[in-house]
Amino acid sequence: MVMVSKSKIQTQKFAAKLAKKIVSQATGKNAKVLALVGDLGSGKTAFTGGFIKSLGIKTHVPSPTFVIFRRYPISDLKLKIKDLKFKNIFHFDLYRIQKPKEIIDLDFKKIIKNPENIVLIEWPEKILKYLPKDTIKVFLSHSKKEKERIINIK
Ligand SMILES: Nc1ncnc2c1ncn2[C@@H]1O[C@H](COP(=O)(O)OP(=O)(O)O)[C@@H](O)[C@H]1O
Ligand SMILES: [Mg+2]
Structure with missing residues (x-):
């Protein structure tokens, strides 16, 4: 699935949509993993912020560059999804690992x-x-216009 995002907010809305879809599905045998592939500034952290906030987590989602990962607990109270199986979101940023x-x-x-x-x-x-x-x-890439990003999900 490919979409063209015209702004950070649009990228975050798109991420939110995907998040809602994922949490409403059944869990698998292992964690649901999303690999965010793209250059610096392509929108990986912005996408993650939109994803996490849409799940009722009201916090700033910083780039975890200096801590490698952060954990955000999912609150099913706010989400109002019946039988929510997911309990945590982890955000890893492996930029600095060797x-x-x-x-x-x-x-x-x-x-x-x-x-x-x-x-x-x-x-x-x-x-x-x-x-x-x-x-x-999730492949994110810059486009011709400054605020345009191509998001390709495979
Ligand atoms: N369409 C867009 N989608 C996401 N971010 C955008 C878009 N247009 C401009 N931006 C800007 O690009 C930057 C993306 O930064 P960030 O999400 O930290 O990228 P990455 O984590 O991939 O390095 C932000 O400053 C954001 O405001
Ligand atoms: Mg980042």
Whole structure:
């Protein structure tokens, strides 16, 4: 699925739509993983912010560049989704890691195994072989216009 976003807000609305779709689906055998692929400034963090906020989490979603990952608990009270199975969203930013071992040491394998987790990963190229087969790939790229981004979901 390909869409052209004309603004940060549009990217966030698109992410919110995808988030709603994902949480209303059944959980799988492992975590629901979204790999966000794109250059610096392509909108990976903006997309993640829209995704997380749409799930009732009222907080600023900073770029976790200096902490590698953050966890946001999902509150089913606000969401009003019956039998919500997802409990946490994890936001990883692997920009600064040198070797996969750095995040494997941070319980990464455990996190992506747990079906109660949704895991969004910026710079997933660094750990490709650890991603589940059913990872949703979100490709973001700049376009001719300054505020235009192409978002391609595979
Ligand atoms: N259509 C758009 N979608 C997302 N971000 C956009 C868009 N147009 C402009 N921007 C700007 O581009 C930047 C994207 O930054 P960010 O989300 O941090 O990118 P990344 O995490 O991929 O490095 C922000 O400053 C945002 O305001
Ligand atoms: Mg970012």
